[in-house]
Amino acid sequence: xxxxxITIEGGEGGGKSTQxxxxxxxxxxxGHAVIVTREPGGTPIAERIxxxxxxxxxxxxxxxxxxxxxxxxxxxxxGELILPALHSGTIVxxxxxxxxxxxxxxxxxxxxxxxxxxxxxLATCGLEPDITILFDLPPEEGLKRAxxxxxxxxxxxxxxxxxxxxxxxxxxxxDEHPDRIHTIDALKSIDEVSQDIRDIIDSALVTQEA
Ligand code: TMP
Numbered sequence: 731x732x733x734x735x736i737t738i739e740g741g742e743g744g745g746k747s748t749q750x751x752x753x754x755x756x757x758x759x760x761g762h763a764v765i766v767t768r769e770p771g772g773t774p775i776a777e778r779i780x781x782x783x784x785x786x787x788x789x790x791x792x793x794x795x796x797x798x799x800x801x802x803x804x805x806x807x808x809g810e811l812i813l814p815a816l817h818s819g820t821i822v823x824x825x826x827x828x829x830x831x832x833x834x835x836x837x838x839x840x841x842x843x844x845x846x847x848x849x850x851x852l853a854t855c856g857l858e859p860d861i862t863i864l865f866d867l868p869p870e871e872g873l874k875r876a877x878x879x880x881x882x883x884x885x886x887x888x889x890x891x892x893x894x895x896x897x898x899x900x901x902x903x904x905d906e907h908p909d910r911i912h913t914i915d916a917l918k919s920i921d922e923v924s925q926d927i928r929d930i931i932d933s934a935l936v937t938q939e940a
Pocket of ligand 1: 742768769770799825826828829830831832834835885886
């Protein structure tokens, strides 16, 4: 595979979108071909699945159906967009990928890790990110930022304990994959976080090219 898959992960309200836009501009300035995409979503079909998943009225969605919908959106996204882009040598900057499922459906919803892993493998055809940036911050702070004055989407509306488990799930993943997952303190200023990300990406891309 010629391209590079960079995934951006973390709980709610970590400021991923701002940083993804900045990283995109930075990589373009460096002369790379880059696309920005997201999960769930990234293609018309996967975006329709996203609407179902985040609709706050879908309170009745059971955990296994939720997991399968995230994986269905992912399978479509990987097959239609990510794999062809990587084959053409593009850097794919993806807002969330399968680590989200390990953290939210595995740690958050208590679905067996082996089942999550099996489905992640099926949906991605075994594709793994080259570099993952994890935005870490306390869930109370993140939820305050993400929801503002609104009630929040279907996931944001979950109890704080759910979001605490998600955070722990992510930190455990980062421990297990120290070469791939780089944890960032999302409470730092926007400029400091941008600089941290550039440093990580610069050295990871150099290592990859060597
Ligand atoms: P966001 O990308 O705008 O933050 O919204 C996506 C929401 O879906 C977010 O609450 C995390 C959640 N999610 C999962 O629960 N599992 C997944 O596999 C993915 C990709 C996202």
